[in-house]
Amino acid sequence: MKKILKRILAITLFCGVFVSCVNDEDTDIPTLRVAFFSEGFESIQNTGNNQFIALEGWSNVSVNGGSELWEARFFSSDGKYAQMSAFGTGEANVNTWLITPAINLDETENEALRFSYKAAFYNGQAVSVWISEDYDGSNTASGINNATWTNLNVSLPDYATSGYPNRFSLSDIIDLSDYNGNVHIAFRYVGGSSGVSTTYQIDNIKVFENN
Incomplete structure (x- = not known):
């Protein structure tokens, strides 16, 4: 009888530990990988159509001079996030950049990026992710065009x-270890109202040491 009770106790403890290790936030990075940059857009007060993201230090720019920018949106089960779509904009050539503040990589090692995303009403991939070591953070088209950008070739298959989609997907872990100094990471949307017009939602952007 004692053996049976011990076995039941062991199973119970195992299940408790297992459950405690599972986080409802699917975009969490592993426990030991503490993010030194993180943005989940929850501090934004106003969300909805034409509520453009204007967080301190961020850039949100159409390099073509268009009016459609990344918006702050909210859904009850997802919280707040960034959203961009060319659908219904009337703009034939959308090229809009959402860029993080400067993120310093000099005091860290083996840096990596991860974020969550949704792609809705998909008719082609419109979002790519870029990095720059010399963007001036000016929140202007000229500042973006004069900077050197590298495409991180991020796959967004879902x-x-x-x-x-019913839930956000998690990006792959994107290696940033080749970069130094102050970097800016950009989420670039390229599409058009009569072409690729997929709606993208981006959330829980995290940069961390991938040790």
Whole structure:
């Protein structure tokens, strides 16, 4: 009888530990990988159509001079996030950049990037992720165009062609260890109202030491 009770106790403890290790926030990085830069957009007060992201230090720019920028949006089960779509904009050539503040990589090692995303009403990939070591943070088209940008070639394979995915997907871990100094990371949307017009939602952007 004691052996049976011990076995039940052991199973119970194992299940308790297992459950405690599972976090509802699917975009959490492993426990030991503490993010030194993180943005989940929860501090934004106003969300909805034409509520453009204007967080301190961030850039949100259409390099073509268009009016459509990354918006702050909210959904009850997801919280707040950044959203961009060319659908219904009337703009044939959308090229809009959402850029982080400067992130210093001099005091860290083996840096990596991870974020969560949704791609809805998918008709082609419109978002790519870029990095610059010399962007001036000016929040202007000229500042973006004069900087040197490297495409991080991020794969975003999950999407829904009709409606929205039920949940956010997690990007791969993106290696940033080749970069130094103050860097800016950009989420670039390229599409058009009569071309690629997929709706993208970006959330829980984290940069951390991938040790």
